[in-house]
Amino acid sequence: MTEKTMTIREMCDAFQVTPRTLRFYEAKELLFPIREGQKRLFTRRDRARLKLILRGKRFGFSLEEIRQLLDLYNMGDAQLTQLSRTFEVAKDRLRDMEEQRDELNKAIAELKEQMKWGEEMIASLRQEKKAAE
Secondary structure, X not given: OOOOOEEHXXXXXXXXXXXXXXXXXXXXXXXXXXXXXOEEEEXXXXXXXXXXXXXXXXXXXXXXXXXXXXXXXXOOOOOHHHHHHHHHHHHHHHHHHHHHHHHHHHHHHHHHHHHHHHHHHHHHHHHHHHHHO
């Protein structure tokens, strides 16, 4: 084997994931390490796939979406199908994230407004209490 492989521990250290995560991705057919008995050896292809999996998860893609996108790699069209589909999924995800951000910004503004009102009420009640003493 001329290609440099990595053990599960080396993969965990390099990508800051747990062995359980790698075994999970293997079970979901996202990674395909070489098996030597109980030992798993990860190839350069596995490392590239894991990098894409982790990026997809960070962007909020489902594991099924990631698996489908990775499976499009070998379509024989210089990755045109894979890149086109990834672009479409990413566009949809970006729209969803922007909508979530907008909703969150509204909620933050409303909470700040309520907290300001609460702060004013507390100050007013403290003054009333002080005046009554």
